[in-house]
Structures are given as C-alpha cells and as structure tokens.
Amino acid sequence: MRGNPPKPVRTTQWLAWAALQVWFTPFGIHAYRDLSAPPRSIGGNWALAFAAVLIAIPTVHGLALFQQVLEIRRYHERLRKAYARPLSPTCEGCNARPCSWNTRTGEWMDTCSGCRGDQYFDNDHMIG
Structure with a gap:
C-alpha cells in the first residue's frame, strides 16, 4: 500500500x-x-x-x-x-499443513514446505 x-x-x-x-x-x-x-x-x-x-x-x-x-x-x-489470499488447500503429502503459494505462477502447489524440502528448484518463489 x-x-x-x-x-x-x-x-x-x-x-x-x-x-x-x-x-x-x-x-x-x-x-x-x-x-x-x-x-x-x-x-x-x-x-x-x-x-x-x-x-x-x-x-x-x-x-x-x-x-x-x-x-x-x-x-x-x-x-x-x-493482502487477502484465498484459503489454501491442505498438503497432499501430510494432509495437515497448508500448501505453498507460488508467487511466480500465482498458483497453489500440491505440497507444503515441509514435504517439498530444501532441494526444490522453485523455492525462491514459494510462500509457505
């Protein structure tokens, strides 16, 4: 703002x-x-x-x-x-944490940061 x-x-x-x-x-x-x-x-x-x-x-x-x-x-x-975002879906891996938001593509990912891991190639554009 x-x-x-x-x-x-x-x-x-x-x-x-x-x-x-x-x-x-x-x-x-x-x-x-x-x-x-x-x-x-x-x-x-x-x-x-x-x-x-x-x-x-x-x-x-x-x-x-x-x-x-x-x-x-x-x-x-x-x-x-x-700053409103839609409610995030739950992770497909652990079914507990919310999925990550990709700021580059503007889409929800299928997994959360814990299930995705540090080696994921697009981590710089992820929130959550």
Whole structure:
C-alpha cells in the first residue's frame, strides 16, 4: 500500500471535542441572547454571526474527528483486500499443513514446505 497510514483518533481528542462542545455551544447561545438584548442590541445579524462561529468551532472539529475514523476504517479495509489470499488447500503429502503459494505462477502447489524440502528448484518463489 502506498502512502502513510492515517493516525488513529485518540481518546483525548474525543474528550477535547466534548469539552469544546460543552463549553462553546451554551456560550454561543448565551452570547446570541445577550447581544440581542435591548441594552446592547448590536443587531440580530452580528449577534447571530458571532454565535454561529462559537457553535461551529466544536462542530467542525467533531466532523474532522469523525472523518478521520472513517478514513482509518477505509484504510484497514483496503489493507485487508490488498493482502487477502484465498484459503489454501491442505498438503497432499501430510494432509495437515497448508500448501505453498507460488508467487511466480500465482498458483497453489500440491505440497507444503515441509514435504517439498530444501532441494526444490522453485523455492525462491514459494510462500509457505
């Protein structure tokens, strides 16, 4: 697989997101109500923009963490598919160990490495 694997999301990142969400969302709602109140009354649009930024900060951070989790799952799925091999048949000699895979021809051999021995001519291309 090309590229670096994505970094996993740590528990501390989720806790930081939860703390941001708990702090900024009520603070943004309170700021909107306070800035829209008659003594200050800076205007509904400015108060809404200020409150939306305060609420958007933890929301965007949480979406980024969720996308990272999805990227990690996609990466592991690609790894599983890239290195998946079909189940190997059992050796005809000992009927216990799995057969060897020939990487040059892309086929299963009839014997395992124990039954084939070290003198086999194609051992450089065998897996198992």
